Amino acid sequence: MVTGMKKLLSIIVTLLLLPIVYAQQSNEDPGVTPDSFLWGLDKALEQLALLLTFDEGEKAKKGLEIARERLLEIKSMVEENKLEAAAKAKDEHGKTLVKVKQSVKEIEEDDSTEEIKEVIEIEKELEEHDEEVEQTFSELKVKIKIEGEVTEQQTALIESILNSLKGQTG
Numbered sequence: 001m002v003t004g005m006k007k008l009l010s011i012i013v014t015l016l017l018l019p020i021v022y023a024q025q026s027n028e029d030p031g032v033t034p035d036s037f038l039w040g041l042d043k044a045l046e047q048l049a050l051l052l053t054f055d056e057g058e059k060a061k062k063g064l065e066i067a068r069e070r071l072l073e074i075k076s077m078v079e080e081n082k083l084e085a086a087a088k089a090k091d092e093h094g095k096t097l098v099k100v101k102q103s104v105k106e107i108e109e110d111d112s113t114e115e116i117k118e119v120i121e122i123e124k125e126l127e128e129h130d131e132e133v134e135q136t137f138s139e140l141k142v143k144i145k146i147e148g149e150v151t152e153q154q155t156a157l158i159e160s161i162l163n164s165l166k167g168q169t170g
Contacts, residue, residue: 030075073086075139078161137162
């Protein structure tokens with residue numbers, strides 16, 4: 001009976017972690033998006049993974065992976081004209097970047113040579129993420145202008161989301 005419960009529990013955990021593992025393997029697949037009822041579970045599992053990571057450098061790196069996933073979700077939702085879902089992903093993107101920056105600050109306070117190297121590496125990744133945000137911003141603006149399938153009100157909301165997104169990376 002106990003063996004059956006352990007097997008069932010391991011199957012459930014595997015099924016729950018599968019979307020996270022799959023999303024991390026694919027660079028262009030946003031995985032579970034904010035328009036899915038599973039998005040809350042996806043976010044909760046990511047937060048659990050961050051809570052269970054005690055090394056601040058690893059926590060910052062995981063946070064950056066999550067931020068990249070949120071960026072892909074924003075792009076996907078804007079392209080599908082699901083602006084409310086895009087705004088949710090943008091908010092979560094900002095919260096994640098705040099946590100990454102907090103981890104970097106805690107590493108900087110340690111002041112050892114190894115930690116300084118780690119901070120430099122993470123800051124380089126943050127710069128790369130900022131470039132990804134800029135590229136996504138540009139791609140979406142061009143797509144909106146070319147396709148022109150959105151109303152003025154939708155365009156204004158998209159502009160607001162994208163400008164806010166650029167401000168988050170700062």
